[in-house]
Amino acid sequence: MSPKRLSEEHISALHGAGGELMGRLLSEHILPRFSLRSLGSIGLDALDDGAALKLPPGVPVITTDSHVVKPIFFPGGDIGRLAACGTANDLAVMGARPLAMTLGLIIEEGFPLSDLERILTSIAEVLEGLRVALVAGDTKVMGKGELDGIAINTTGIGVAARPIPDAGLSPGDVIIVTGPVGDHGFALLSAREDLSLESNLSSDVAAIWPLVARALEVGGVTAMKDPTRGGLAAALNEMARKSHVGIEVEEAKIPVRDEVRGLSELLGISPLEVACEGRAVIGVAPDRAAQVLSALREHPLGREAAIIGRAIERYPGKVILDTGVGGRRFLEMPLGDPVPRIC
Amino acid sequence: MCLAVPAKVIALEGNVATVDLAGTRTRARLDALGEEVRVGDWLLIHTGFAIRRLDPEDAQETLRLFDELFACQAQDEP
Amino acid sequence: MSPDLFSFRDPKRAREFAQLLSRLAPARPVKIVHVCGTHEITITEHGLRSFLPEGVEVLEGPGCPVCVTSTVDLDVAVKLAQEGVILCTFGDMMRVPGTELSLEEARAQGADVRTVLSAADAVEVARKNPAREVVFFAVGFETTAPGTAAVLLDTPPANFSVFSSHKLIPPALSALMELPQIEIDAFLAPGHVSTIIGSDAYRPVAERYHVPVVVGGFEPLDVLYALALILRQLKEGRAEVENAYVRAVLPQGNTRAQELLSQAFEVSDARWRGIGTIPGSGLAIREEFSRFDAAKKFGVEGELGEETVPGCLCADILVARAVPTDCPLFGKICTPLSPVGPCMVGSEGACSVWYRYGGRPRL
Numbered sequence: 098m099s100p101k102r103l104s105e106e107h108i109s110a111l112h113g114a115g116g117e118l119m120g121r122l123l124s125e126h127i128l129p130r131f132s133l134r135s136l137g138s139i140g141l142d143a144l145d146d147g148a149a150l151k152l153p154p155g156v157p158v159i160t161t162d163s164h165v166v167k168p169i170f171f172p173g174g175d176i177g178r179l180a181a182c183g184t185a186n187d188l189a190v191m192g193a194r195p196l197a198m199t200l201g202l203i204i205e206e207g208f209p210l211s212d213l214e215r216i217l218t219s220i221a222e223v224l225e226g227l228r229v230a231l232v233a234g235d236t237k238v239m240g241k242g243e244l245d246g247i248a249i250n251t252t253g254i255g256v257a258a259r260p261i262p263d264a265g266l267s268p269g270d271v272i273i274v275t276g277p278v279g280d281h282g283f284a285l286l287s288a289r290e291d292l293s294l295e296s297n298l299s300s301d302v303a304a305i306w307p308l309v310a311r312a313l314e315v316g317g318v319t320a321m322k323d324p325t326r327g328g329l330a331a332a333l334n335e336m337a338r339k340s341h342v343g344i345e346v347e348e349a350k351i352p353v354r355d356e357v358r359g360l361s362e363l364l365g366i367s368p369l370e371v372a373c374e375g376r377a378v379i380g381v382a383p384d385r386a387a388q389v390l391s392a393l394r395e396h397p398l399g400r401e402a403a404i405i406g407r408a409i410e411r412y413p414g415k416v417i418l419d420t421g422v423g424g425r426r427f428l429e430m431p432l433g434d435p436v437p438r439i440c
Numbered sequence: 441m442c443l444a445v446p447a448k449v450i451a452l453e454g455n456v457a458t459v460d461l462a463g464t465r466t467r468a469r470l471d472a473l474g475e476e477v478r479v480g481d482w483l484l485i486h487t488g489f490a491i492r493r494l495d496p497e498d499a500q501e502t503l504r505l506f507d508e509l510f511a512c513q514a515q516d517e518p
Numbered sequence: 519m520s521p522d523l524f525s526f527r528d529p530k531r532a533r534e535f536a537q538l539l540s541r542l543a544p545a546r547p548v549k550i551v552h553v554c555g556t557h558e559i560t561i562t563e564h565g566l567r568s569f570l571p572e573g574v575e576v577l578e579g580p581g582c583p584v585c586v587t588s589t590v591d592l593d594v595a596v597k598l599a600q601e602g603v604i605l606c607t608f609g610d611m612m613r614v615p616g617t618e619l620s621l622e623e624a625r626a627q628g629a630d631v632r633t634v635l636s637a638a639d640a641v642e643v644a645r646k647n648p649a650r651e652v653v654f655f656a657v658g659f660e661t662t663a664p665g666t667a668a669v670l671l672d673t674p675p676a677n678f679s680v681f682s683s684h685k686l687i688p689p690a691l692s693a694l695m696e697l698p699q700i701e702i703d704a705f706l707a708p709g710h711v712s713t714i715i716g717s718d719a720y721r722p723v724a725e726r727y728h729v730p731v732v733v734g735g736f737e738p739l740d741v742l743y744a745l746a747l748i749l750r751q752l753k754e755g756r757a758e759v760e761n762a763y764v765r766a767v768l769p770q771g772n773t774r775a776q777e778l779l780s781q782a783f784e785v786s787d788a789r790w791r792g793i794g795t796i797p798g799s800g801l802a803i804r805e806e807f808s809r810f811d812a813a814k815k816f817g818v819e820g821e822l823g824e825e826t827v828p829g830c831l832c833a834d835i836l837v838a839r840a841v842p843t844d845c846p847l848f849g850k851i852c853t854p855l856s857p858v859g860p861c862m863v864g865s866e867g868a869c870s871v872w873y874r875y876g877g878r879p880r881l
Contacts, residue, residue, distance in 0.1 A: 443556050444661065444710045444713075446523075446524040469636075469638055469665070469668060471664075471668035471671075471672070471778065472664040472665065472667075472668055472772065472774060472775040472778055473772075473774060473775075474772065474773065474774025474775070474777075475774075482523075482524070484710070484713065484766055486661050486662065486665070486710060487608070487635060487636045487637065487658070487662050487665050488635055488636025488637070488638050488639065488665060489636065489637075489638075489664060489665040489668065491661065491664070491710065491713050491714060491772060491775060492713050492766050492772060494524065494765060494766065495765070496523055498764060498765030498766075499523050499524055499765055501764060501765060502526065502735075502740075502764065502765050503526075505743070505762075505764065506531065506739065506743055509538070509743065509746060509747070510534060510538065513538055513541065513542075513750075
């Protein structure tokens with residue numbers, strides 16, 4: 098089959114087959130988008146079997162993640178931005194500076210090339226902003242109908258002076274959230290076709306390493322987690338369980354955007370259970386909390402950072418919420434993805 | 441089964457109102473209302489239908505009723 | 519104006535209500551029953567039981583329409599979906615277990631089941647798919663039924679029909695009071711059902727059974743206010759209907775909505791999961807709209823499947839004779855992800871709410 102007869106508008110099976118068409122896809126569409134393509138040694142340009150890395154001093158930290166978000170393009174971002182930020186943020190909340198990333202693409206036959214280009218541009222923008230190198234990758238194509246559009250896998254590599262676990266809280270530690278919660282999850286829900294809602298809300302998807310770095314510079318950070326799936330409630334519950342402490346938070350102190358409140362009322366879903374993609378939950382020793390908060394607030398992504406509670410000795414493994422009206426109840430681990438409550 | 445929210449009417453087209461709740465817009469049918477609705481009115485919406493027109497005056501009335509109860513009780517107790 | 523206009527959550531006022539409730543607290547324990555999932559969620563979400571004096575219990579009765587939808591009806595819906603209709607329903611209904619499958623499971627097996635937020639959306643689905651039959655599985659109480667009535671009266675397309683499982687609240691209150699060993703001292707009546715039917719609709723219950731019935735709203739202070747009115751009635755030995763949600767409820771209710779209901783529906787007996795048949799507690803589509811009545815259109819007859827599992831205490835929990843923590847299955851075999859009985863099934867069932875908010879009424 099001569100290359101001329103193949104559509105240059107859509108991904109075809111041959112694009113994943115390792116032959117000339119794939120070579121062209123790489124050299125014309127993928128590689129040129131990324132400004133950093135190696136980390137001191139064999140990198141992407143070599144298109145070798147792997148990449149070799151020269152890591153700066155520190156503890157190497159690695160993370161991997163797969164992304165299948167629907168819709169692919171949503172208010173505030175797309176699957177590419179989500180993949181790149183998600184991976185870089187996982188490193189960041191481990192206390193590691195992101196340095197390099199790999200990119201695995203599994204694409205459905207017929208996927209529009211223009212969409213792929215948009216997604217790659219998004220990834221490249223995030224990596225450029227973080228000075229992270231794309232060092233290795235893989236592309237596969239599945240037959241039409243065998244995959245819904247595109248799936249992305251990313252592995253991130255970074256180094257940490259001192260890795261920060263999510264299990265590091267001690268009673269007395271102050272809990273800070275770096276910004277308003279629920280933006281991403283509600284932005285996605287509002288974009289769903291079947292819900293006939295229109296909202297100005299955008300996902301908060303963002304790379305938070307520069308923000309986290311400030312907190313680490315101040316010192317006193319004992320635990321960190323990014324409140325992705327399951328939102329703030331899931332992150333706090335996991336931190337409480339793994340650290341064997343209780344956590345007490347005040348609803349009135351948790352930052353929530355007005356638009357998120359509105360969607361929350363309409364759909365009957367709590368903002369505390371909905372994913373964020375540009376936030377961190379940070380546990381800080383009490384004597385450094387004020388300083389860490391100031392440092393976070395100096396950064397654009399952290400302007401609305403707030404102290405929301407603290408770790409306590411009572412109720413180990415549980416999270417207690419002091420409600421806005423003055424009541425008290427448990428804030429439980431959410432079960433499954435939030436479903437709009439009508440009844 | 442009572443999840444109903446107050447939302448403000450920002451547009452009207454036949455028996456459908458476009459309403460806004462803190463920046464989110466959705467549509468609500470007016471078939472079950474039986475009274476005139478104007479842009480700027482507040483509606484109580486349930487499953488895409490308006491079930492009552494809400495009057496901000498009544499919101500004030502609610503607070504007044506709370507006060508009245510407290511006053512009543514204060515009087516009743518020695 | 520912001521939505522805060524209709525928001526009543528001032529913690530200072532809440533504390534004042536707490537003190538008032540304390541002063542009004544009766545000497546003996548009292549049990550107040552509400553019949554609205556949204557009331558249970560409001561109470562639990564805001565931690566309102568923290569404000570109640572000792573001895574005052576507020577429990578959910580059969581207030582979750584999803585939970586009390588009979589297995590018979592659910593099985594019919596699943597069957598219709600499996601036979602190729604586009605089955606539209608509210609999100610909460612997806613995970614309710616039928617005798618064999620839930621709608622979600624049927625969808626995973628290939629049935630075309632879709633979530634809608636409104637009956638009107640289901641009609642849209644029918645318009646967009648003229649070659650397919652579309653059935654709206656209509657669940658809900660009097661707050662929701664007017665929407666279904668409106669679409670039936672609006673000449674929907676011929677490929678659209680409704681399978682009605684709508685139910686009525688006042689007959690359920692009477693049915694509760696007729697049960698043996700029921701010790702209900704007062705009812706907190708559902709605010710938005712009352713927006714439709716009016717506070718006067720509860721007079722027969724208050725008079726016949728000599729219980730206070732107070733219509734309550736859903737903001738935290740609305741609930742505390744309604745509870746205060748209840749305790750005051752109990753203290754004064756009264757048994758009246760009081761409206762604590764004046765901004766949304768009139769004595770006569772929403773007469774237009776009631777008109778729509780009587781044009782599209784007639785009252786029928788209905789089967790409530792976990793309770794059994796309550797006479798005059800359901801809404802069946804009138805004869806003149808039988809071409810939009812899925813039950814008639816598809817000739818479906820439900821068959822009674824297994825409704826209760828040994829050990830499951832839902833039958834008692836639904837009528838507020840027991841609480842979720844009394845049930846041996848609660849939180850162990852029976853969880854929201856693997857619900858055994860109706861109380862755990864819908865997101866507004868007592869067991870589901872308690873489980874998701876910590877497993878017990880107070881901290």
